[in-house]
Amino acid sequence: MCGISGIYAFTPEGREVIHRLPDSTDALQLRGPDSGGHFTHGSVGLGHRRLSIIDVSNVACQPMVEESERYTIVFNGEIFNYQELKKQLVDKGYSFFSQSDTEVLLKLYIEEGPSFLSKLNGFFAFAIYDKQEEFLFVARDRYGVKPLLMYQDDDKLVFASEMKSLMAFGIPRQLDYASLYEYLQLNYIPGPASIFKGVKKLMPGRYLTVSKVGEVKIKRWYKIPYNEKTAKNNSLSYEDQQKQLVELMDGAVQRRMIADVPLGAFLSGGIDSSVIVALASRHTQQLNTFSIGYKDEPFFDETKYAKLVADKYKTNHTVFSLTNNDLYEHLFRALDYIDEPFADSSALAVNILSYYTRQKVTVALSGDGADELFAGYNKHMAEYKVRQGGFVAETVAALLPLWKMLPKSRNSALGNRVRQFQRFAEGMNLSAKDRYWRWASFATEGDATSVLSGKAKNALSKDVYKKRRQKILDNLSKKGDINEVLLTDMQLVLPNDMLTKVDLMSMANSLEVRTPFLDYKVVDFAFSLPQSSKIDGGMKKKIVQDAFRPMLPEELYKRPKHGFEVPLLKWFQNELKPMIVDDLLSDSFIEVQGIFDVKEIQRLKAQLFSQNPGDIHARIWALVVFQHWWKKWM
Template sequence: MCGIAGIFNLDGQLIDRSLLQRMSESIKHRGPDDDGLFTLENVGLVHRRLSIIDLSAGGHQPMHSHDGGLTIVFNGEIYNYPELRKELRSLGQPFRSQSDTEVILQAYRQWGTDCLKKLSGMFSFAIWDQPQKQLFCARDRFGIKPFYYFDDGVVFAFASEMKALLLHSKISRQANEEIIYDFLNWGMLDHTENSFFAAIKQLPAAHYLLVSGQGFTLKKYWDFKVSREIYDSVEGAERFREQFERVIRRHLRSDVPVGFLLSGGLDSSAIVCMADEVEKKRSGQSPERRSTFSAHFPFTRLDEAPFIREVLQQTGIPNHFVVPRAGAFLHEMDNLIYHQEEPFAGMSIYAQWCLMREVRHQGVKVVLDGQGADEQLCGYRKFYYFYLSELLKRKQWSHAIREAASLLGSISFFLDLQLRQAVQRYSLFGSNRAHSVDFLDAGFARRYSGRELPLGYAGNLAERIKLDMTRFSIPVLLRHEDRNSMAFSVESRVPFLDHEFVEFLASLPFSQKMNSGWTKYVMRRGLSGVLPRKIQLRKSKLGFQVPEDAWFRKILLEPVSKTFRNTRFIDRFVNLNTLKKSFAADFGGKITRRPASFYFRFFILEHWARVFQVD
């Protein structure tokens, strides 16, 4: 894992090396182990290295091909690099290092842009092709690794984080009003290629771009379809176990210690337990270099310690508990905003921030996390609405009745607040929209209220799963994950988003994802004997959350009130009188009509603008 940045002056102007050096310094936290800089007339590339694979000087970047014609800066990990190196050697490509970076470079030499189809991993990179006078930039299939850019036809600049781009004199700090509208009105984040800065875009996931004096080309190189219904239930469970073991084995490849974020839920527990199985097969004993990291909220409904201990007892892997504190969040909020670079929707992000800090404190450089399983395996109760609709459309009456009956027998289903999301078919964003339009400045709301979000329509379960994977859920979670981990120079890996594994899960019928009131059905069956029984049969779902409403009342009431009284930015978008009166009414008594997360949007947007001195 690393940080990258670069500039391509299309007008031929020579590169300002001092600017590149400042850009590199701004993302030093992404790679404190080494740094490099390359310039060639009107092209410049910089790299910050976090050494994970091939710790020698052979992994130094920017890396050049043996003839000097190609130069790469790369952020991420290619998990199938040993297999690709072997294939490329057989085709006559030479290698001077053991790094996955050189594998990408030689793959591009061999296959051109089609090299992307060969790569399995998380990545963003840029290759300067001197013979073609062309910059080739690419991002992995789900956007696990970030790639931001600026292009005005004269200057093309890119970076892993926007703070590096904002150092360029041509890139303004003007806010993107459309994105602000989507955030305040819909609560949407990371749903388009646009950022909160009007001048900066992000390269979409599964896309590459070519930049040269002849123009700018953006192209999608991968996609997937949901539910081709290939496997029956027995074969599906067996294949799940085989595929999951393959994915975990690859994601454990590292020349430094690997740890795990463990919440006590099904997904993170599955990763830890399968990793334990893999290590025992490899060495005959549990891994000595592994550690788990968990957030702990004693004496609250969010306390998952009993489930976490089930995993620890079975595997014997050491654990480090972290207890996030409300007061500490407020103290660290500006630093969290600085690293996230864009507003976030709530305080639960802070639990992961605290975990990543502890990971680094314990000397661990790599962690595995469970992002992506809920969206693919219908882990959220909201998916049941779409599933029942599918069964009814297919006239599978008896099946629909059985599934509905299984839900009626589950008390937890009615206690689960996700049910409200499930029944909101026509308004995918719930009642928050109706609330927030009343709070927006009339002129601001009028300018953007007629604009449709480019999200597609979730008319069935397959579409909803894909939207969660590409627009609603995964993109913002991955941004949180990347920035939280990189703030502490930690590489976070997400095995459930291995693209071959995603394609396998997409091929399963919905009945293997939801069955008889059980979510993630195929995983529960496939990992029987791997997971502790108590985890395998667990239906409640929490994840890395904080007691947000309690924290809000405990520490944020006065800071939020003060912020609303002394705004410098949001007053151009918001009807402040309405906002302040509503906030006082909701939190001045015992009855709260709107959740804390609703007011948090306005609060965090104002502080984001202050941290980044937004125009």
């Protein structure tokens, strides 16, 4: 796991920017604390920061140049089937000077060109430069596990693993108001857009090429192979589907245990991480597992379930039991690392878990991706029930006025249930596309509009926003089933929220996180399954729960699903109150900044500090993150 940056200059003015490559690379130091390097040739520069995982010797450092010195690579990620691919190349006469997957990647490209991408099992963002042809090839993995941002103008194209690295090249920092509008609803910014006009994210499953005449092209090399008719008519029995899932997951976990450094696994006490630990325990004598517990928040503490799994598999288990003060102490470390507004508050918990885990291991396995693949979220059950209809669904919808009146909170079982009932009732009367967007959001379009100043509303292009939204929701229809919702999740929620969160917070702590559920063989299999294998009226993530039930403690099946929460509301009303009232959301700062409406911010603050704040803290958090980002970077 590493960080990369690079530049391809088209003009003499562009070449003057190449001298900033070391600054751009240094901005990625936490992603790669072990070593760094640069390569320049004419109009091209490549930079790399290294976190040593496979072949930790100096010979595997990057940028890596192959023997003829024609090709150079910078690579962020891991290729888990590299040994198998290396053998194929050796059989064709290739020799190797390192034991790294980087060299295999480089020589496979030399042998096969862009078509080799489909052979890779892993996650990655990398760039390869052909000195002879003055040709640059940049690629990103299938699902967006590893990030890649880019900026292009008449003089140059620059790219990097993080926004702060791009900013070191001196790119213009002009706010994209359509992105801000999306952020105020979703709490993150969907690709290919970014918070800055002109900065784009290379989308998952794409590659980019730059020729010596300055022609830039982007092509798609992977698409999830979902066919609604084929999935509905899957000929495998449900029992055989379960067996195949166990086999595929076992292979995915085993592949991800290759490392030349200490390795462990996150263990939350949920089904997904428990599955990973159960399978990983087959392939090692004693697995290191890690959980965080909340001393002050018993509603969110899941460590007793994690301990059941750890005891069953005799793992070397560590629980980091934290107070709210411990959590608070890490808050600004996380905020300072974020270089594009990102307000999924569970990132704070991932940051803390990564911080403590990194003190013991360099690589951690994670259960991320299972919910998006197999329908594990409450919104999936809600969508299923809307599409099924019936008396209960219609009754909940009819009681919308009652749900609006009752107090709501994520911090108690009853308050959270009322919150869910209200969201369900609001979604019942919407179209499939509008319902998906509403349930993916923390705020409505009206909420997002009302918080903007008159100047910001004038700068916002609703047409740009609508086109982006329409493209995101393109897979959803009236007649489809949950699989099309999951496909949309894989393209929106997974890369832009879940994987961004894990990448940001793990890299802030120089920890590599590997996600076996996102092995492409598992993903392709998941989208070959009918809806009935994933969800029914009583069970979410059905096939995962059923297939691994013999391996897991029964108590895991009798507990409610919790998100990875932190006590934001308590902080806002106590420790963070001065920062909100006197600084980030103060009337004077809002007026000078000119982005938000002063009166609407006052109203939100009044609700936050009232006896019935409801779910407002998620929206306040989005504003706090944005304001902190604005002060640091703008």
